[in-house]
Amino acid sequence: MKKVLFLIVAAMMATFSFAQEGRGQQRQRMEFNPEEMAQRQTVQLHSVLQLDSIQYQAILLMNYADAVTMQDSINARRARAEKMRAEGKKPERTRPTEEQMKAMMELQKQREEVRNEQMKQILTPEQYEKYLKHKEEQRKNMRRGGQRVPRGGGQGRMPRQ
Incomplete structure (x- = not known):
């Protein structure tokens, strides 16, 4: 009986220690880097809008400025x-x-109006229309909770035999 109890306690401790390791890794991944975020956003827009090099650089600078502003806000909260x-005292989490x-x-x-005006200056009319559609699609995905991938590799349910 003591051995069984000992094994159960050991298994629980191992589970909790692995869970804590995972959280630490997530926290490291979640560290905000303005350069990386600006680059990632610009690459995404480039794939949607087929930007030329001048447009790419202008949007990269815009995205970087926005990311730095966000970083400043995060740092102030921290x-x-x-x-x-x-x-x-315990940090307040009031609404x-x-x-x-x-x-x-x-x-x-x-901020969005200013950004749209800047984008209108940088992009061609066709690209700007694509940009607005892309933003609307992103907004819809955010409302749905992001793109969801079914469990099990997307194969759906296996038929019963």
Whole structure:
């Protein structure tokens, strides 16, 4: 009986230790790098819009500026959380008020309008139309929770025998 109990405890400890390792690896992967993000976004647009080299460089610079802004925002949030932890407080995870949400949405809308104007200046009219369609498809995918891949390699269910 003691051996069985010992084996169960050992198996549970091994499971938990592997789970912790996985989280650490995920955290490393989730580190935000503005250069990589800008490059990835630009390559994706290049594959959709067939950008020439001048367009590619202009959009890469735009994406990099946006990524740096995002990085600054992330760093500010982390600094606030670290400061609270240093003071012995738990970082707050409260929802924004309705007014704050409206302000954030308005700011996002303004940023998107500026970006669209910049893209209109960089792209040809045909490319710009493709760009708008691509953005709309991405928005739909985000609402659905991203592209979902069925389990089991996408083969569907196996028929019963």
